[in-house]
Amino acid sequence: MSESTDPTGAGHKKPRRVVLKLSGEALREDGSQDNISPEIVGKMASQIVEALKEGVQIAIVVGGGNFWRGISASNRGMERATADYMGMLATVMNSLALQSMLEEMGVEVRVQTAIEMKNVAEPFIRRVAIGHLEKGRVVIFGAGTGNPFFSTDTTAALRASEINADVILKATKVDGVYDSDPAKNPDAVRFDDISFHEAISRRLKVMDSTAFSLCMDNNKPIMVFDMNEPGNLKRALLGADIGTLVHAG
Ligand SMILES: Nc1ncnc2c1ncn2[C@@H]1O[C@H](COP(=O)(O)OP(=O)(O)OP(=O)(O)O)[C@@H](O)[C@H]1O
Numbered sequence: 001m002s003e004s005t006d007p008t009g010a011g012h013k014k015p016r017r018v019v020l021k022l023s024g025e026a027l028r029e030d031g032s033q034d035n036i037s038p039e040i041v042g043k044m045a046s047q048i049v050e051a052l053k054e055g056v057q058i059a060i061v062v063g064g065g066n067f068w069r070g071i072s073a074s075n076r077g078m079e080r081a082t083a084d085y086m087g088m089l090a091t092v093m094n095s096l097a098l099q100s101m102l103e104e105m106g107v108e109v110r111v112q113t114a115i116e117m118k119n120v121a122e123p124f125i126r127r128v129a130i131g132h133l134e135k136g137r138v139v140i141f142g143a144g145t146g147n148p149f150f151s152t153d154t155t156a157a158l159r160a161s162e163i164n165a166d167v168i169l170k171a172t173k174v175d176g177v178y179d180s181d182p183a184k185n186p187d188a189v190r191f192d193d194i195s196f197h198e199a200i201s202r203r204l205k206v207m208d209s210t211a212f213s214l215c216m217d218n219n220k221p222i223m224v225f226d227m228n229e230p231g232n233l234k235r236a237l238l239g240a241d242i243g244t245l246v247h248a249g
């Protein structure tokens, strides 16, 4: 794709509203004991500030893998639903860290959680979230879907459908979707674009199948890209060739 191509397939050059999915794991500095690196969160927040200048409405879902993944704890003997609720609480910590950094940079932010915790955040109310976005505020959706056995990728797919986002921008440690996990296979080959159907039938693990299916059913394209590179979020919004577009085909 060139700088001018349509990243959403929706007929406009720049999306009007996006859901940005941030990896929780990416908030931790390699080798550090801290689960959250304020420096990394700051760098992500700077990119979000830069992207907001494009006039795009941005809602965010942050993962929790820097603290806790329910399935890992469950594989080690903990009851799955409880482990998953712990994972959802982890995403709230990440949401608050991001809110704090964005506010330091002058951005108005509201965190809305799927599990009520009114002392720290608003409850998720779809119409209120849309109202915030229309006023130029960033909305961060914390606590996942509020349900165990799901992931924050599925949360991003669900919220994108609910708020009618044009595209999901999935920021990861890798620069797109590969034919196998590039972290495990150095010979993995990257796709410029791939259909939902093919991503699901090849069982590509960059997102879970529930998230892919929900995006496919609701026609929400996903741009998978590496946000560690400064400026990449803005490039993704403008349709630059920096990742893999997963689309209806
Ligand atoms: N076919 C594939 N193509 C690209 N990445 C893949 C593929 N299969 C597995 N992966 C892995 O998926 C990861 C991307 O997922 P994501 O950003 O959600 O990471 P995560 O660690 O699960 O995040 P979180 O902390 O939010 O749980 C990459 O780190 C990559 O190694």
Ligand SMILES: O=c1ccn([C@@H]2O[C@H](COP(=O)(O)O)[C@@H](O)[C@H]2O)c(=O)[nH]1
Pocket: 024, 062, 063, 064, 065, 068, 069, 070, 071, 083, 084, 085, 086, 087, 088, 090, 091, 143, 144, 145, 146, 147, 148, 149, 150, 151, 152, 153, 155
């Ligand atoms: O809807 C949801 C979302 C998340 N969880 C739990 O939280 C952790 C962290 O999320 P990641 O997507 O892995 O970053 C996840 O492993 C689940 O345990 C959930 O239960 N429901």
